[in-house]
Amino acid sequence: MFQKRTILLPAIMLLFMNSCENKKAEAPKTPPVVPVTLDTVKSTGEFYYDAYPATVTPLNLVELRPQVSGYITGIYFKDGDRVRKGQLLYAIDEQLYAANYQQAAANLKVQQANEEKAEKDANRYHELDKNDAVAKQLVDNADAALKVAQKQADAARAALQAVQTNVRYTKIYAPFDGVIGISAVKVGAPVSAGQTLLNTVSTDNTLAVDINIDQKQIYRFSTLLNEKNQVKDSIFLLAFGNDVYPEPGTLSLIDRTVNPQTGTIKARLVFPNEKKLLIAGMNGTVRVKANQAGTSLVIPYKAVTEQLGEYFVYVPGDSNKVSQRKIQPGKQLGNNVIVTDGLTEGELVVVQGVQNLKEGSVITTKMPAPAAKKP
Numbered sequence: 606m607f608q609k610r611t612i613l614l615p616a617i618m619l620l621f622m623n624s625c626e627n628k629k630a631e632a633p634k635t636p637p638v639v640p641v642t643l644d645t646v647k648s649t650g651e652f653y654y655d656a657y658p659a660t661v662t663p664l665n666l667v668e669l670r671p672q673v674s675g676y677i678t679g680i681y682f683k684d685g686d687r688v689r690k691g692q693l694l695y696a697i698d699e700q701l702y703a704a705n706y707q708q709a710a711a712n713l714k715v716q717q718a719n720e721e722k723a724e725k726d727a728n729r730y731h732e733l734d735k736n737d738a739v740a741k742q743l744v745d746n747a748d749a750a751l752k753v754a755q756k757q758a759d760a761a762r763a764a765l766q767a768v769q770t771n772v773r774y775t776k777i778y779a780p781f782d783g784v785i786g787i788s789a790v791k792v793g794a795p796v797s798a799g800q801t802l803l804n805t806v807s808t809d810n811t812l813a814v815d816i817n818i819d820q821k822q823i824y825r826f827s828t829l830l831n832e833k834n835q836v837k838d839s840i841f842l843l844a845f846g847n848d849v850y851p852e853p854g855t856l857s858l859i860d861r862t863v864n865p866q867t868g869t870i871k872a873r874l875v876f877p878n879e880k881k882l883l884i885a886g887m888n889g890t891v892r893v894k895a896n897q898a899g900t901s902l903v904i905p906y907k908a909v910t911e912q913l914g915e916y917f918v919y920v921p922g923d924s925n926k927v928s929q930r931k932i933q934p935g936k937q938l939g940n941n942v943i944v945t946d947g948l949t950e951g952e953l954v955v956v957q958g959v960q961n962l963k964e965g966s967v968i969t970t971k972m973p974a975p976a977a978k979k980p
Contacts, residue, residue, distance in 0.1 A: 641958035654892035657816040661887040663807035699775035713761040723754035919955040
């Protein structure tokens with residue numbers, strides 16, 4: 606009996622010691638303190654511009670197409686000329702239309718003569734009817750013949766007017782002052798009414814520049830639309846690469862509706878073009894001054910982290926713990942970035958050590974001493 610107890614006691618002690626070691630191993634570890642560097646959210650008076658892809662387009666543009674068919678008999682301009690409103694540009698062979706006009710004019714005279722005869726006959730029968738010298742049926746027939754003659758005369762007048770219009774359409778004139786392009790036809794070329802493109806005339810003293818803005822920017826641009834000093838403050842600039850157009854523009858209008866597929870709306874700006882430096886169809890960038898008051902909040906760009914298209918910074922709080930704060934970044938200015946929403950001036954953000962942080966991490970601003978070099 607004594608021998609069995611002697612063997613059992615060491616086994617119990619061994620189990621107790623293993624249990625204690627497991628409890629020590631399972632004890633929670635204190636999270637490591639992460640060394641970081643902090644920086645302050647500052648304000649800057651530096652102006653900056655938002656950029657929008659843009660297309661130069663004329664305010665007025667007309668494609669010249671013939672309204673009658675025939676052959677081109679005359680071209681009265683040089684390609685690329687500046688033209689005046691009402692200037693003759695093209696002539697189409699009018700012989701056929703002139704002959705049709707003469708025929709229509711002659712037919713009108715015939716119908717007018719028939720109308721006069723029918724009117725005299727009707728008047729004569731009415732006089733006889735007063736004395737009961739003619740049958741009532743003949744009077745009614747005379748009135749009916751007069752109405753027919755009048756309708757035929759009206760139809761002849763309409764036909765003459767239509768043919769006369771065709772004769773006028775054989776001459777094509779400039780619809781307004783502007784510049785004309787390269788002619789798509791030559792003298793002798795056949796053209797079809799409403800189909801053949803002859804040329805294009807557009808204005809160029811002032812040109813429009815169209816951009817697409819996100820629907821979230823509608824309020825901002827609506828405010829700028831009413832800004833009286835758009836040109837004075839150079840709110841809207843037009844750039845082609847690194848070259849900036851010397852004249853600032855003005856916001857002219859915002860389209861009537863948002864495109865439901867893209868969530869954008871078109872805005873149109875107007876730029877003067879007295880020196881003819883702009884040409885319709887050019888692609889550039891519209892720069893829109895973003896901070897009208899000249900003050901914006903900035904933080905170092907390396908303080909910002911991105912997660913699934915959203916942007917965050919780490920902000921220190923109580924007990925030296927950090928929390929993740931969502932922000933809305935703007936344009937990057939050198940090593941800094943504009944913050945349009947999410948922070949206020951004077952707050953602290955983590956700049957270095959961000960990659961080692963998560964929500965609730967404990968931080969210290971004391972950097973660890975460099976490791977001693979091995980001999």
